[in-house]
Amino acid sequence: MNKALPTHNLSIYVANRPGALVRIAQAFSRRGFNIESLVVSPGATGDFSRMTITAKGDEAGLEQIIMQCSKLVDVLACREHSDEEVVARELGLVKVAVDAAQRGEVLQIADHFRAKTVDLTETSIVLEVTGGSEKLDAMVELLRKFKIVELVRTGKVIMARGEGET
């Protein structure tokens, strides 16, 4: 039972209509799938939205969910993508409590991850970092040595490489 369940990347292209998000969320929740992150944004044309969902669960359950989502009237496409097929990015904002003495080391870590300082006070610093989710994880891990006051991550967005369709 304790086997770690795989994480899946799903991209859903959906007509921008009321209820579409709830219908999709219900397809997951009804089958016991936990959504780890969900990003909804306008598609290339105004009437459509792009949803990127990462969720944990077994393969059979995932196949069911993809088919259940695909048949929703508002959904144009629902696809799973392996990590290799896509470029994946996430943006994170981390607020760390730091005094002048600690600032140097925090900035060093930030520099290593190419994070930007977007806010700075006597007692805190806010870093903005972009990249793969693992990169964000790694940076956050290193910053834990200080006091992380707040952490906000957008969740992963993905796009198929080359000729592939997201």
Place this chain on the structure above:
Amino acid sequence: MSEHQMNGAEALILSLEKIGIEVAFGIPGGSAIPLYDAMYKVRKKMKFVLVRHEQGAAHMADGYARATGKPAAVLVTSGPGAANTVTGIMTAYMDSIPMIVVTGQSVRGMLGKDAFQEADIFNLTLPIVKHSYLLKNANDIPRVLKEAYHIATTGRPGPVLIDVPKDVGTDLCTAGLDAEMNLPGYHPEPKGYTPETLQAIADALAKSRRPVIVAGHGAVLSHAEDELRTLAETMQIPVTSTLLGKGVFPDSHALSLEGLGMHGTAYANRALVECDLMISVGARLDDRILGVPAMFCRDAVKIHIDIDAAEFGKLVKPDIRCRGDAKTVLQDLLPLLEPGDTAEWRKALAGYKKKWPLGYAKKGGLHPPQIIDALNKLTGGKAVMTTDVGQHQMWAWQFYKCDKPWQFISSGGAGTMGFGLPSAIGAQFGRPDETVVAIVGDGGFQMTMSELATAAIHKLPVKVFLMNNHYLGMVRQWQDMFYDERYSGVDLEGNPDFVQLAKAYGILGLNLKRAADIPKVLKKALEHRGPVLVNVEVVKHEEVYPMVPPGKPLEDTVMEHPKKKKGRPAGRRATTAATKANRE
């Protein structure tokens, strides 16, 4: 509409008529008054039927669709009116029944403010509709109605709900009734198969020596009965039908094994245990027919034809999946067929039919199967039959023999008690010249019996046969078989005098208490020109067999009480037997 501009409600009623809705069932209320006012003013062809409970309205629309293939509308008010339709919508959704449900709603400015009779019916029903709309703009109405009809009736059919805020109904609608649909994500009938898929199916069929066809509701909905029959006859393949597939292959056909699953025939279940190939035509292979899903047709090649890809692998992993409309798939498949050799297999199955025929007790009081059997003979299996849910439903399925689809109407996926009478009313509206018989239990009938008024007012000659065992019989059967006869909450003491009840509604009520009266009473009921309620006092303790006990595979189909002792009078306490059964 020349001197008068139409408002949203009028556009909605006119759109319902334009898309071809012939009948609407419902009850008005505050938020629905504009809709009802519009009906008063602009309705021309569409019939309106005032019901007594909104659940009844939904089941009537459902019964109408199951009898005609055409959707009907349900027209109710907000809040409680809309909420009362939920059971009916769920019932239709589970069985893929097209339906247009229009609910009144509070005015737009009040949405989300807990206004009087505001219920978020859009969100309440999301998991039980094929699609739904909350209207925000009166000009959307013609398009939404057109889309709703298209969505409800194409692909895998289902109910569509349209929530109409009261002030959308009173706003001007300047859009023409000829609207364009805008459904970029909806592709209902993609042919999800290739010539290779069909060839693979044909090859598997040609190789098989012990094939079985499972015919389901999808075969009915796509009108595939002729193709199905050709498939079975060309290849000499026995056919078993699901509850909702009843009649799509003639029950009387030599190749018919009749029903399968929990209360299917022992020979159909045995065929599925022994087959080397199972081809499902429009059946979704749900848990009620599989026994233990992982053990279903374990060693057989499994072919699944369904219009809905989401059905593949839900419980049974098919070896060949073929997504498409059953009729089209079979039409494409038939030319590829090369008859195999099933003679030995058919001989074996004929043996099982002899060994385990469907049967019932004839002595010691009236038995529901006996009544169904008599009805079957009297009507020649030509009447439209609806059922409620429970033991009587299973007996109706077993003993009423249909040679045509669209004739046996029963709540399968949802198993909704209270379905029998209103669905019969809906069916009778759809097929006014045919005999419509409802087989109901004393439990379920009392959930929607207020619709006797609807039948009476419209002089609908529905024949209701109430199998009165004074019990929630099906639950009692489970408690008898698997819970050591601990009868809990199943005694329907306090049943009314149903004949008096019928009379109170001004319809004919008859009692049937003795076997000798069966022919006389049934004839009288069938020949009566108005609605009839026949109270049949059946034996209180009787169980439906064959049965696949819950959690058991089809191999374990039982023909009698698991530990029945010879001579044990039906329903007498048999502690040892029951205790043993419980321990297993």
